[in-house]
Amino acid sequence: MxxxxxxxxxxxxxxxxxxxxxxxxxxxxxxxWERELSDPNRICIGVLKVNTPDLIGFCSAWLVLEELHITSxxxxxxxxxxxxGKFMLSNLIKRSKSLKIxxxxxxxxxxxxxxxxxxxxxxxxxxxxxxNFYKDGSNALLYIKDLTIKS
Numbered sequence: 001m002x003x004x005x006x007x008x009x010x011x012x013x014x015x016x017x018x019x020x021x022x023x024x025x026x027x028x029x030x031x032x033w034e035r036e037l038s039d040p041n042r043i044c045i046g047v048l049k050v051n052t053p054d055l056i057g058f059c060s061a062w063l064v065l066e067e068l069h070i071t072s073x074x075x076x077x078x079x080x081x082x083x084x085g086k087f088m089l090s091n092l093i094k095r096s097k098s099l100k101i102x103x104x105x106x107x108x109x110x111x112x113x114x115x116x117x118x119x120x121x122x123x124x125x126x127x128x129x130x131x132n133f134y135k136d137g138s139n140a141l142l143y144i145k146d147l148t149i150k151s
Contacts, residue, residue, distance in 0.1 A: 001049060001082060005091045008044035008058060010037050015046075015055040023074040036060050036071070043068070043095065047075075047088050057084045059092055061104070068096050070106035073115075085118045093122065093145065102148050107133065107140040119143045 008016065016033050020026060028036065037044055041064075047057035057075040061068045070092070075084045096104055108115045110129065124143040133140035 001079075001084075003047050003084060003087050004050055005088065006046045006048060008037055008046045008060075010034065012044075012046060012055065013037055016044075016058055019055055019058060019074060019076060020072075022076065024072075027072060042071075043092070045088065045092060045095075047084055057088050059088050061092065063099070063101075066100065066102040068092075068099075068101045068104045070104060073106075080114065085115075086122060089118065089122050093147070097147055102146070104145040104147065106143050108143065109134060110139040110141050116141065 006012075013030065013033055016037065017028075017030050020028055020033065036042055042060060042062050044058065044060045046055045046059075048054065049056060055076075056079045057073075059070065059073040061070045073085065073089065075088075093104065104124075106119070106124070107130065108119065122145070124145045126141055127144045128142040130140040130142065132138075
């Protein structure tokens with residue numbers, strides 16, 4: 001499957017809300033997505049299959065000084081386990097290096113095995129956890145990728 005990365009903006013608002021609803025049952029409201037897609041201190045990228053307009057994945061992250069905090073990353077259920085997440089995360093890492101970001105941080109549910117495998121495969125390291133972090137009472141694992149280390 002041939003993929004391409006796009007910079008998401010306010011024109012992609014409805015697509016992001018729909019995909020968020022499908023994957024996370026509405027992690028963010030439409031108003032939160034509006035803010036995410038329009039804030040210059042945030043990076044929002046999407047993945048499309050070449051020659052199609054359909055958004056099959058997104059990643060949003062906040063720039064905080066010399067760090068990038070991934071706030072959301074998702075792949076449409078029909079396209080999971082096909083390399084879409086790794087393609088998107090690799091692009092985000094490349095962008096981060098060009099922006100002189102020192103490290104990337106994220107949280108993930110401790111039971112989300114596919115996501116943990118993705119982060120491990122792209123060089124993220126487990127650095128801690130947060131108990132009862134999510135609305136459903138799940139714990140969060142904290143991951144970090146140090147971009148100052150040559151790999």
